Amino acid sequence: MTFRARHLLGIEQLSPQEILSVLDLADRYVDLNRRTVKQSDVLAGLTQINMFFENSTRTQASFELAGKRLGADVMNMSVASSSVKKGETLIDTAMTLNAMHPDLLVVRHGASGAVNLLASKVNCAVLNAGDGRHEHPTQALLDALTIRRAKGRIQRLTVAICGDIAHSRVARSNLILLGKMENRLRLIAPPTLMPSGVEHFGCELYDDMRKGLEGADVVMMLRLQKERMDGGFIPSEREYYHRYGLDAEKLSFAKPDAIVMHPGPMNRGVEIDGEIADDINRSVIQEQVEMGVAVRMACMDLLARNLRAERGRAAVGTYV
Amino acid sequence: MIQHFQNARLINPEAGTDAVGSLTVADGVIVALDEAAPAGAVVTECGGHCFAPGIVDWGVKIGEPGERHKESFRSAGLAAAAGGVTTIIARPDTTPAIDTPEVLEFVTRRAAESPVRIRHMAALTKGRAGREMTEIGFLLDAGAIAFSDVYNVSTDTKALARALTYARSLGALVIGHPQEPGLSAGAATTSGKFASLRGLPAVSPMAERIGLDRDLGLVEMTGARYHADQITTARSLPPLERAKANGLDVTAGVSIHHLTLNELDVGDYRTFFKLTPPLRSEEDRLAMVDAVATGLIDVISSYHTPADEESKRLPFEEAASGAVGLETFLPAAMRLYHAGHIDLPTLFRSMSLNPARRLGLPQGRLAVGAPADLVLFDPDAPFLLDRFKLQSKSKNTPFDGCRMEGKVLATYVAGMQVFVAGVA
Numbered sequence: 001m002t003f004r005a006r007h008l009l010g011i012e013q014l015s016p017q018e019i020l021s022v023l024d025l026a027d028r029y030v031d032l033n034r035r036t037v038k039q040s041d042v043l044a045g046l047t048q049i050n051m052f053f054e055n056s057t058r059t060q061a062s063f064e065l066a067g068k069r070l071g072a073d074v075m076n077m078s079v080a081s082s083s084v085k086k087g088e089t090l091i092d093t094a095m096t097l098n099a100m101h102p103d104l105l106v107v108r109h110g111a112s113g114a115v116n117l118l119a120s121k122v123n124c125a126v127l128n129a130g131d132g133r134h135e136h137p138t139q140a141l142l143d144a145l146t147i148r149r150a151k152g153r154i155q156r157l158t159v160a161i162c163g164d165i166a167h168s169r170v171a172r173s174n175l176i177l178l179g180k181m182e183n184r185l186r187l188i189a190p191p192t193l194m195p196s197g198v199e200h201f202g203c204e205l206y207d208d209m210r211k212g213l214e215g216a217d218v219v220m221m222l223r224l225q226k227e228r229m230d231g232g233f234i235p236s237e238r239e240y241y242h243r244y245g246l247d248a249e250k251l252s253f254a255k256p257d258a259i260v261m262h263p264g265p266m267n268r269g270v271e272i273d274g275e276i277a278d279d280i281n282r283s284v285i286q287e288q289v290e291m292g293v294a295v296r297m298a299c300m301d302l303l304a305r306n307l308r309a310e311r312g313r314a315a316v317g318t319y320v
Numbered sequence: 321m322i323q324h325f326q327n328a329r330l331i332n333p334e335a336g337t338d339a340v341g342s343l344t345v346a347d348g349v350i351v352a353l354d355e356a357a358p359a360g361a362v363v364t365e366c367g368g369h370c371f372a373p374g375i376v377d378w379g380v381k382i383g384e385p386g387e388r389h390k391e392s393f394r395s396a397g398l399a400a401a402a403g404g405v406t407t408i409i410a411r412p413d414t415t416p417a418i419d420t421p422e423v424l425e426f427v428t429r430r431a432a433e434s435p436v437r438i439r440h441m442a443a444l445t446k447g448r449a450g451r452e453m454t455e456i457g458f459l460l461d462a463g464a465i466a467f468s469d470v471y472n473v474s475t476d477t478k479a480l481a482r483a484l485t486y487a488r489s490l491g492a493l494v495i496g497h498p499q500e501p502g503l504s505a506g507a508a509t510t511s512g513k514f515a516s517l518r519g520l521p522a523v524s525p526m527a528e529r530i531g532l533d534r535d536l537g538l539v540e541m542t543g544a545r546y547h548a549d550q551i552t553t554a555r556s557l558p559p560l561e562r563a564k565a566n567g568l569d570v571t572a573g574v575s576i577h578h579l580t581l582n583e584l585d586v587g588d589y590r591t592f593f594k595l596t597p598p599l600r601s602e603e604d605r606l607a608m609v610d611a612v613a614t615g616l617i618d619v620i621s622s623y624h625t626p627a628d629e630e631s632k633r634l635p636f637e638e639a640a641s642g643a644v645g646l647e648t649f650l651p652a653a654m655r656l657y658h659a660g661h662i663d664l665p666t667l668f669r670s671m672s673l674n675p676a677r678r679l680g681l682p683q684g685r686l687a688v689g690a691p692a693d694l695v696l697f698d699p700d701a702p703f704l705l706d707r708f709k710l711q712s713k714s715k716n717t718p719f720d721g722c723r724m725e726g727k728v729l730a731t732y733v734a735g736m737q738v739f740v741a742g743v744a
Contacts, residue, residue: 012517091633111635112519113589132637133519172519196522197513 003302006310007119007126010135011176019177023145023154026291026298030145033069033294042301043072046103050076051093052129053109058264058289059129059138063106066296072104090114091121098122103307104300107131125303127296133169139263140173142295144181146288147218150259154181160212160254162188163222163244163271166195166233170263171222175201188212190244192233209243209250216254221246221262221272237270247273251282259284322346323735324357328366328696332686333373333669340368345692348734352688366696369729372668373684374406374436374693375649376675378573379495379549380624381642382408382438383713384430385423386415390714391626393427396646397434399711401739403647404695404728405622407437407683409675412448413470419443419454421462428463435738436731437693439465439679444483444494450474453483456492465679468495468549471596473531475501477538484544493545493679498532498556499597508637509598514583521637525553525604528597532556536563539570547678548572551617552597554607561616571678573619574608576652577643581605581718591632591639592718595623609661612670618678620670622649626714644712648719654699654726664699692735701727 002017011019032038048067052060060076067074079093088096090109097105098121105126107115112132119126130136148154159178165171165187178185185203187194199205206212213219224240234240246260260276260283268274277283326342330353344352344361357363377400383390400408410427412418418427424442431438442464446452450472459467467487473496474480487494507523509515515522532548536559539546551560551572563570577595582602586593593599600608611617625642632639645652653671656662668684676684683693707720731739 089630089633090635109635111637113637114635116589117633117635131519132635135519169519172517195516196511196524197516200513201516 003306005303006306008137008299008303009116009119009126009128011137011140011173011180012135014137014180016180019141019144019180022141022295022298022302023148025301026141026145026294029294029297030291033290038069039071040069041071043067043070043104043304046072046304047101048072048074048104048106048300049097049102050074050106051079051097051108052077053079053107053114054130056108056129059108062289062292063127063129063296066293066300067104069293070297070300072300090118094118094121098124104303125307127299127303130169133167133172135173136169137173138292138296138299139170140177141299142288142291143174143220143261143263144177145291145295146261146284147259149287149291150284151217155183157217158184158186158215159218159220160186160188160216161220161222162209162212162246164193164224165189165198165222166193167225168222174220175203179203186212186216188244190234190240210253213250213253216258219246219251219254219258219260221260223263223265224267224271241270245269245271245273246276248276251276258282261285261288263288321735322358322361324361324363325366325371326357326363327368328371329368330686331370331372331664331668333665333673334685334687336665338664343371343686345735348692348736350686350688350690350692353686369696369698370664371694371696372664373672373686373690374695374731374733375404375671376407376409376679376681376683377405377622377624377646377649378409378619378675378679379411379621380408380646381411381413381626383626384414384427390628391712392433393431393438394433395711395713396624397436397438399644399646400434400436401731402711402728404650404697404731405436405646406693406695406731406733407439407676407681408434409465409679410438410440411470412441412443412468417443417448419446419448421455421458424459424462424464436733439463439681441466441468441495443467444469444487445474445479448472450476451479453479453486456483456487456490460490460492466493466495466547469497471497473497473499473501477534481538481542484538484542488542488544491545493547495547495549496535498528498535498548498551500527500530503527503530504597507598508594509586510583510600512583512601514586518586518589523598525555525600528553529555529559533559536568536570539563539568540566543569545569547619550575550578550597550623551611552578552600552608553604557607557611557616564616571618571674572616573621574612574617575623576620576645576649577623577718578605579609579612579620580652580655585718586636589636591634591636592643592716592720594636594639594641595643596641609656613662613666618670618674620653620667621675622646626712627716628714632716642716643718644710644714644716646712647710648705648717648724650695650697650728651705651724651726652719654724657699658725692732694732695728696730697726697728699726701725703727
């Protein structure tokens with residue numbers, strides 16, 4: 001199994017082999033999670049701290065569950081409501097936590113690059129649970145696992161990513177991962193929600209959803225991130241739904257067996273029709289949530305192995 | 321006292337020459353070029369190293385008043401001397417802004433602590449808020465050398481037009497920051513593939529063009545004397561060229577960082593590379609280098625902007641903008657020389673002669689009668705830059721750990737040695 005990374009900061013740093021290692025291990029954790037007794041001890045004795053500078057329910061719960069099932073001591077810090085408001089800087093908060101000797105630090109922050117900055121200041125493994133508009137690596141990995149289980153492969157697929165790409169870290173991580181795995185990528189968005197320079201990423205750009213969906217194997221919808229917008233990207237939600245909301249008619253342009261994905265939380269009636277989201281033959285949205293726990297277990301397991309190996313080497317150097 | 325510098329490679333930006341010769345100084349003024357040493361002169365052997373007019377660095381931020389922990393007149397002066405800068409043109413973006421004759425008198429008094437010359441720009445509008453013009457006449461009388469709101473771009477075009485009209489009547493030089501503030505608000509990088517990959521808020525290079533177009537329109541309307549502080553993108557060059565061809569009294573500058581670095585240097589969110597305007601693409605950088613070589617861009621500055629460690633140890637979009645540059649200006653400029661892009665006389669034309677000439681100062685020349693503000697340097701001497709060895713109180717240089725070529729050996733202001741390199 002290949003996985004050399006010390007931190008999981010983004011998909012950008014991972015090789016295709018490392019990505020496959022995570023997916024293979026996650027497959028095994030899916031089986032574990034489906035048993036009645038869902039316990040493992042691979043993280044026993046390790047401390048995991050979840051530090052969410054941005055509010056999150058789903059991702060935080062998923063990381064917490066993943067840690068607990070692997071036997072780690074899990075602590076949630078609701079940083080959004082504590083010391084940061086008293087003026088403490090990100091680095092001070094990190095140094096304070098570091099002094100408590102955590103082994104795994106799961107961080108979400110509203111600023112791009114904040115998790116990279118933090119990782120350079122602590123001596124434990126850091127997992128990026130989303131930083132600004134930069135990356136959300138575990139989301140891309142769980143999406144990849146979902147696709148691989150539904151389609152039987154994660155190469156040579158036509159994947160359409162639709163919606164608010166400009167504000168989406170999920171889109172960036174997915175773009176990088178699916179690109180590394182040699183898939184055909186299409187981005188569908190109103191031009192105001194398309195990031196600049198994205199044409200150099202090796203993907204096809206569409207502002208017409210029907211054309212973009214033609215022949216797609218995977219349709220990945222994104223949430224319209226109203227909280228990151230400073231106004232005026234789209235004329236109205238109803239016009240957005242009319243032109244870019246996924247409904248049965250637009251979906252009919254994709255392949256008949258195309259799957260529909262969404263990272264959640266969904267705005268029903270804004271980017272996706274409720275019936276499509278609930279269609280068990282097309283939508284894999286619930287599977288994505290399930291894969292999320294397994295992928296996070298796999299990531300923490302792999303990082304903990306590297307951490308133990310590193311500390312083992314350090315101990316040999318120090319005491320023998 | 322008479323000093324004679326012999327065996328020096330004289331870089332003469334006015335004549336465009338680069339030749340070995342000698343230079344004689346008496347009472348702080350150059351009195352002879354390529355003549356024999358007068359009797360009783362103190363002779364300095366220059367060992368064939370370059371001797372050029374000292375740099376006139378236009379747009380240096382000094383933290384007085386308000387932010388003396390970042391930079392004082394003394395620390396800035398020491399940094400300047402170590403970097404071959406003999407005249408600092410200081411910025412008015414202090415706290416409070418230099419917008420009254422009283423504040424100007426205060427900084428003029430404080431500036432006496434610096435070993436190099438310091439001249440002050442004053443704010444064009446009160447509080448640099450872009451609404452009411454300052455007492456331009458009084459400020460000129462008190463010694464203001466030019467007028468600038470620095471990075472604050474007035475959105476009140478009428479108020480700006482009035483300030484320009486009034487400034488024109490007094491012959492005052494106005495410095496603009498070409499930028500469309502509506503587009504650049506909140507931006508930390510230049511839009512494009514890199515900004516999108518890093519997920520950073522970005523501004524199109526077009527925002528600079530739009531700002532320049534507006535300013536040039538106002539200059540045409542009012543007849544004011546205008547200098548664009550930093551032109552950093554190729555898109556701004558055609559309107560600048562047109563304005564000059566049409567006879568408008570317009571000049572332009574660029575920072576040394578925009579000539580030697582590009583947007584990719586930000587790398588993994590390195591905040592020392594966060595500048596205003598943000599670093600541009602490599603194509604833009606090369607276009608700027610070319611524009612300096614042809615003279616379309618008149619002035620190179622360091623845009624020395626001290627920032628403390630705390631304000632840089634933050635996520636990229638929240639971190640302070642700006643880099644110190646006084647001490648690294650000359651070695652960084654040598655990169656352009658070593659790359660074969662710009663020769664030494666042309667470099668010193670943009671770093672010394674042009675800024676002095678535009679500001680009405682007698683410096684920047686290697687000529688009889690000119691002040692003996694000089695820098696002796698070895699353009700080939702290599703060194704590894706350690707930011708903690710800088711004289712500035714703030715250490716935010718993008719060149720930390722870089723291999724540089726070009727060392728200042730000695731700096732003279734009015735014939736007085738204000739810096740000499742230590743023996744390594």
